[in-house]
Amino acid sequence: MKSKVLIFGGTTEGRELAELLDRAMIPHAVSVATEYGEEIEENAGEKNLFVGRRNASEMADIMRDGGFGIVVDATHPFATGASEEIRKASIEAGVKYLRLSRDTASGSEYGEDVFGVLNLDEAAGKLMEIGGSVLVLTGSKELKNLTSKLGSNINIYARVLPNEDSLQKCKEAGLSGRQIIAMQGPFSKQMNIALIEETGVDAILTKESGQTGGFAEKLQAAKECGIKTIVIRNPESVSENSDGKSMSEIIREIEKETGALVRTITVAGMGPGDEKLFTVDIRRAIQGADIIFGAATVTAAFRELTGTKTPTKDIYRGEEILEFLDEHTEYMRPLVIYSGDISLCSGAIKATEVFEKAGYRVERIPGISSVTLFAERLRIDLQNCSILSAHGKDANVTGHAMKNERLIALTSGYKHALEIADKLPENMKVVLGYELGSKDEEIIVIKDSAEKEASKCEIPDSNIKDYTGRCLLYIENPEAYTNSVYPAIGDNEFIRGKVPMTKEEIRSFSIRKLGLTAESILYDIGAGTGSVSIEAALVHPDIKVYSIEKKPEAIELLNKNRRKFHADNMEIIEGTAPDAMDGLPAPTHAFIGGSNGNMKEIIEKVRALNEEAKIVINCLTPQTLSEVMDIVATYENITPEITQISATRFKKAGSYDLPDAQNPVYIISF
Missing domain, CATH: 3.40.1010.10 (Tetrapyrrole methylase, N-terminal domain)
Known part of the structure; x- marks a missing residue:
């Protein structure tokens, strides 16, 4: 299949199609009739050109010799003779012919003072009826024919292209001096009005040339000047046998033939x-x-x-x-x-x-980003700065700020930016960039760890000024590189009460068995004080943790510890599992530290939500271990891993170190 396209152009549509093919890297060439057409095409960036008028046989030779498989006839809608020759040549060369038509009637209103005619003879007859003078806007090609029909009865002004060929045709038609208006379009309505008023004509003669020919602007100008308009209708628009296609239809045909995307x-x-x-x-x-x-x-x-x-x-x-x-x-x-x-x-x-x-x-x-401008305004180096989008989505900005020395966050607006800043630890520097690069740009320091008095950072009141524009936050954490890569929180760092807590040795091994990833959704069932929830949440800021707990005193501790450790990616769910799991996103992982007697129902619910979810269970007693093993045995192709951990810590007693054994724990994972 030949994919090379030959466009017979010289029109705006032809140039547009050539540009589309060029951008799609589809081999093509453009044929134009005149040197003026060549100049226009070259100025538009076209490099592959055939110049000159040819008959059907000569066109067929170009099609065969050039290896063209598709011909697009994008000539002017009134160049019916040229179209007929191109059609004959395509048949002779065995090449697919496509006619690109122009929607020329769009914007036209025929009626009072606007008269549609089929050809030049009808146009001349209508002009003789009107009398006076006419501004001819149909080009130079048929000027001689028109003047011969009108004789000296009508004074003619003609607007033509500013080239030698057009001027020569004006002279051959008997026009001279100010009758010849040599100008290059496109022309606005105001320009047309100025020309009508300058010439003082009684009518204009135009072709139904569509948007690219400035047709609507001509009609509007004549109407505002109170003169008449004679329109030579597009032969294709009045023909019942036209095979013309729109630009989009031509594009789809080329895509079908070439297999390329245009x-x-x-x-x-x-x-x-x-x-x-x-x-x-x-x-x-x-x-x-x-x-x-x-x-x-x-x-x-x-x-x-x-x-x-x-x-x-x-x-x-x-x-x-x-x-x-x-x-x-x-x-x-x-x-x-x-x-x-x-x-x-x-x-x-x-x-x-x-x-x-x-x-x-x-x-x-790509455009110049506000992130780039923000970095420039603050004189910071982007190569050492992380970027996070919290615009229109749930993002754990605090978690990312704790992991990175420098962070720029895109927010959903001024109020959202202040809410984020309020959650950040006091040791961080926070700067807000508002409407960067615009006339409303502001740089606002919200927190600065270098400032001893918080009052030195005055935050503008959104009630006084309407802060509705785009906001970014720059967050600097001087302690980021001194923080442990893995959370490894000691038991004594948690806020404690009488609620049981998974000890750090067991907690560390259980989290390792979970095998969390950055996109994990973890259910911590029977969360207690939240030691597993907190440590899992701090592994990566994008992990989402749901801490499920029914005891009020435990809920209070969960809230306190979440605030203390700034675990914004941890959500506390008050209730008893499995019912409390209703409506939550499906888990990728589940840790069961306490089941309240609902172990079987909890495991069934987790697996119903996600059969591939990784489950880790802590059991203190052999009876609980036996119960879990019986439940797991009901599922095919599951082989649980069982580990028993006994940890002994030593505590100082005078000059002695005395062992303090903790209860052994069974850790089951599957």
Whole structure:
């Protein structure tokens, strides 16, 4: 299958298609009729060009010699003769022919003062009825034919391209001086109005050329000036036999024939919010986009900054964007904007996955992140700084701060940032960065361990000023590198009461048997004082621990110890297992220190929630061990590991060290 594409262009649509193929790295070439067309294509970056008018036989030779498998006819909708020659050449060369049509009628309203005609003869007849003078906006090709039909009855002004060929055709049509207006478009409504007022014409003559031909702007200008408009209808739009396809249909045909992905969605980060911080790539993407998606706050800020006239849509979720694009196939160069840097944006990451799964090629453009700006403002080195996103999700910022000397956390806003700061130990330095890179930027010191008086750090009141913008936290922990890598908390460090506690020798071995990972969800059933919960939670800040306990005095101790050790990834569940486990996320691990007589029901519930969950049980008595073994024996393919640990500590008694044996404990894991 030949995958090389030949585009007969010279139109905006042709250039857009060539650009899409270039970005998709699909081999292609563009054929244009004139040197002016060549100049336009070269300025657009096209390197593979055929220049000159050719008949069907000559076109067929190019198709065969160049190894082209697909021909796209993207010539002007009124160039019917050229299209017929291209069609004949494709048949002769045995090449697939695709006609790229233009939606030319969009935005037109035929009726009072706007007259649709089928050809130049009808247009001339209508102009003779109107009389006076006319501004011709149909190009130079048929000027001579038009002037011969109108004679000296109508004064003609013609706006044509500023090249020698167009000027020569004006002279051949008998036009001279100020009758010739040589200008390069596109033209705004205001420019058209100015030209109508300058020439004082009674009517304009235009083709139904669509959005790329500035059709709507011409109609609007004539209407506001109170003059009449004669429109030569697009032959394809009035024909019942047109085989023209939209750009999206052409793209799908090329993808089908070549096996390559042509459809592209650009996902970009706009940076912190100041236009001066836009990258060169994002500026290029903005200029090339035909629609821009993003959250309402992002698109609003974007429109204010850039003044863009490109349509925007306030959606940013991948599925919603795809649904919109499926309903609006006219958009071929969508741009999805996210604030900051897309590598730090979960929304951009998810959207990319959705787009690629749907068959789009995704171009990703990173922006300057607020993290980078924050580091610059604080004069810190990012290579020694960890980054954590707590924006819109549950993240254990305290746990990560305790593990890292320097941490930057993305938060969900000012209130959320202050809540995080309030949980952090007093020995840490905490700085808030607000709306970095914008005119509202503030650097606020919340805590500073170097300051002896907390009152020296004044936190702005959100009731006085509306702090609704983006917030980051910089957290510095001077004790991070002196902390033990493994928690290894001594028994005497816990707040104790009369509630039983798993001793550190047993606790250490039990946690080792659990084999926790960073993504573990641990049930600590019969949590007691929380020694296992706390130590497991401190193994890694992303572990989630659910401490299940029914005794009120134990619940009080659990809360106290959680606060003391800043175990924010530990949640206390008050109640009796297994009922208290209802509604919790499925466990990956479970530690059973006390069952309240419900051992069988607890094990069954854990396995029902996750058959692969690792379970570790502490048994003090042979009877409990026997009960557990009988329960485990009912399950096939489970071989429990059993370990008995007897620990003896020595305590000082005068000049002697006396042994103090602890109760032996059976540790069962499966």
